[in-house]
Amino acid sequence: MRFLDASEDGFERAFERVVRDRRESDTSVARDVTTMLNEVRQRGDDALVEYTMRFDEHRLTDEADWRVDLATCEGAYAELDPELREALDLAAARIRAFHEGQLPADRDYTDEVGMRLGSRWRAVEAAGLYVPGGRAAYPSSLLMNAIPAKVAGVERLVVTTPTPKGEINSLVLAAAHIAGVDEIWRVGGAQAVGAMAYGTGRIAKVDVIAGPGNAWVAEAKRQLYGVVGIDMVAGPSEILVIADADNDPEWIAADLLSQAEHDPTSQSILITDDKGFARMVEDAVDLQLMNLPTAKTARTSWDTHGLIVMVDRIEDAVPLADRLAAEHVELAVADPQVLFDRLRHAGSVFLGRHTPEAVGDYLAGPNHVLPTGRRARFASGLSVLDFLKRTSFIAASESALAAIGPAAIRLAEAEGLPAHAKSVSLRLS
């Protein structure tokens, strides 16, 4: 953990280094991924069989090796511990409710010259979700990715997930049942992303691919951007907690660790205006780490990327927060709205002392798939918009064309596009 004081010399340079360090490895997997995508594109299912044997030690032979049937998902749901089932159902219902409110309105109006103009939103036909296997196989992640697609109206929702040595996470299957996933393929890695983008003999191609994954999966999505739509380029996760001295240091320490336990590359940052409070949080983190089952990961993250920044007044945290443009920002102060009104760049904001980031991870309602690595400067969290596309439309009456057509002709001529001009002028004479 590092400690920076905004009033000290050298702060600006040190803080700028933090801003610039996206904690994303530059070791390129690009070439490997290019090869794998080409293999999948050209050899389809045969390439999937080979890669799945090599990377997952799982043999794709019979239908049951390839796919998990939907009855198995229903079974996994039925067998859940009732309290856990209730929690998953509550999460799904709350996520669904929030995302239903995102559905955008169509436009259709006639303007003052009699031109009918508008735009219409429609869902993509098919979406693919990548679901990691192993440590990062989270049912909450499946719900957060799948529900917006279904709320958008996607008819065919495909999941690909690696099943190392055949193993599969039954919580994820139960979540797939709740979310209404249509197909589950036991294929992972860059090869699964390629299969969804290009299609193979068995797996029909999709239009949009979302979902988290390792460096190979992320690079495959990046390379396929434009062949399909993708949700975003995701990097290591981060939290920024802005907290004054009136907080319980234990609570704030737990919030910082809830980010740190995700991954060694996660980053937890506290900005506070009270040095004594900062020290108490630091001590609380150390104490909690002693009993935390995920301490190995969390300690590596906190030691390597953890940061406490001292500011003179708590409102001085806002410009620093804008530069960090963090994925998650907690405003643990008495009147968080004052700070929130001034903040511009953040993935998601958690207001007040009783809003730990973890409620947003599971069931507050807003999506937990958020821009990382300072991308909140230009990107947004996952939403139904990622599974919709907009078609604009124009309808000119004869008189509307007469009103604005001459200007179009002038512009077409000025741009040296005579057929453009002619397509209008023929209709005016």
Added chain:
Amino acid sequence: MRFLDASEDGFERAFERVVRDRRESDTSVARDVTTMLNEVRQRGDDALVEYTMRFDEHRLTDEADWRVDLATCEGAYAELDPELREALDLAAARIRAFHEGQLPADRDYTDEVGMRLGSRWRAVEAAGLYVPGGRAAYPSSLLMNAIPAKVAGVERLVVTTPTPKGEINSLVLAAAHIAGVDEIWRVGGAQAVGAMAYGTGRIAKVDVIAGPGNAWVAEAKRQLYGVVGIDMVAGPSEILVIADADNDPEWIAADLLSQAEHDPTSQSILITDDKGFARMVEDAVDLQLMNLPTAKTARTSWDTHGLIVMVDRIEDAVPLADRLAAEHVELAVADPQVLFDRLRHAGSVFLGRHTPEAVGDYLAGPNHVLPTGRRARFASGLSVLDFLKRTSFIAASESALAAIGPAAIRLAEAEGLPAHAKSVSLRLS
């Protein structure tokens, strides 16, 4: 030009080949672009000076070599032919009005358990527009890219454009004045895109990059996706005209040629239910080509990529149109709404016999930057949303956290994330 009849054997296979052919060259410029971007990232302005000398024969020395000042743009506007100035002003006003209607509403509500939830849209701080030099330097393109950024509220709008041997298009400068562009840099190619994404000594970096360009520019944007936001991956342009026999074949021929004159790789497709009409359009195209100043380009496009498809009934055109997912779709029939209601995938639709696509290119209002190469299956035209990002927020009261916190704890425990669980449970006790 090819002719396909949907009732003949082999149609399905031939049509599918058209659908799959995006007319995008696979000859990779990726490696060159990677090198250029690395050079710009590491050597900044020095790399720009070298590339600009090499590719544009333009020496970047004094401030005036680097930048066009805004007074020059204002001068270019003042010196315009008055009718042309009026046409540009009308186009800008209509584009602005349409895009103002795209500004999304923020959300802020408290749900039944007392949880405050919502989302807030804010503009990115800085956007960069690439404006091609030479043949494709269009003032309309500048307006279509710049106005949505300014309507979104972008404070710093940067244009980069190559000025081969120092030459610059005064129409583009006039359009920059109208649109309120803040900086114009005389740099082009992949190096300009790299400069906007990474920043150099002279050019401060931006958050989003939009605008058309050649294969190098397109590849640079693709590679920088995730470092900055980008508008889209654009390919060759296309038009699909669905027209019955009651149209004037001259009008339809002009519409097909208005697309063909853009570029040899453009594609114009007519679907009709009347063979005699198809022949008349074909003849009209040939006749118009004889007197068209842009005939060289238009003829190459029409000969190479032009297509006429015969269907039995005009409504049979709709499923074919959905497979093509064309950038521009004209519905030149008496009741276009019937076809439009069934159509799902298109960039922009032009309804009725009096709506040539060219009015949309210039001043109908909707954006002319649209998804190409079948990407309308998942992508939308440029809009103010490309220059905005959304921050979600959550505020739990004590009682709201008490209501849903226990379920969050259960889910966190099931996912093996104990610090997540603790950050909630500490606040409940």
